Amino acid sequence: MRIDIVTIFPEFFSVLDISLLGKARQAGIIEVATHDLRTHTHDRHRTVDDTPYGGGAGMVMKPEPWGEAIDSIVGPAASGALLVVPSPAGEPFTQAVARELAAEEHLVFACGRYEGIDQRVADHYATRMRVRLISLGDYVLNGGEVAVMAMIEAAGRLVPGVVGNPESLVEESHEDGLLEYPSYTKPAVWRDLEVPPVLLSGNHGAVAAWRRDQQIERTRRVRPELLDDATLLDD
């Protein structure tokens, strides 16, 4: 997988050089490149924004630098890459979307700032490649960088070879539509709190049943909207 990130804060992504994704980059499983949008400006002040047509507060990011930056990544013609534009107006970012991003060969992330990117950028590139506006959640951030970091981590860990034990990806929250069961490790008693005895029983069937029950109970309590008839019928 190749990931290109266009941003006015390329240093924001230096953290991608460490941890799991850092190892995946060293192993050549994932290539990541950041591109400073300001290198695609040509005025003395390296201007990337301007006032909004139609008035209103804030500034809008100019289309020209974005066009030059994205063309420098995907070329002038059609591209098989997916352009992801984080936006409060985007589709919700979910584990299912993370899985879809993880299956892509080439992701290009456009990190906006100010009040967002001139709409014509997404409109133009939609004629040449797939474009998805994706929202991290129903709250307002100051720009796309935090969202892109979350998307890269959530998708990157699903790329084969990135996580050492792929089994550990299966029983995570949202992977099967439910929240994950509670986890425990040694000691068996801590501050008078005991590990649920079934987990010490060695009875794998009983442990699996208990964990499934915990998933459903936790999901019903914390995120009832995630439960559907199929899930309830399964148990």
Ligand SMILES: N#Cc1c(-c2ccc3ccn(Cc4ccncc4)c3c2)n[nH]c1N
């Ligand atoms: N993904 C995602 C997001 C963002 C987000 C993403 C990109 C940009 C670029 C600029 N801004 C600032 C802004 C723009 C418009 N309205 C309000 C604030 C952004 C916010 N906010 N909340 C989310 N879940």
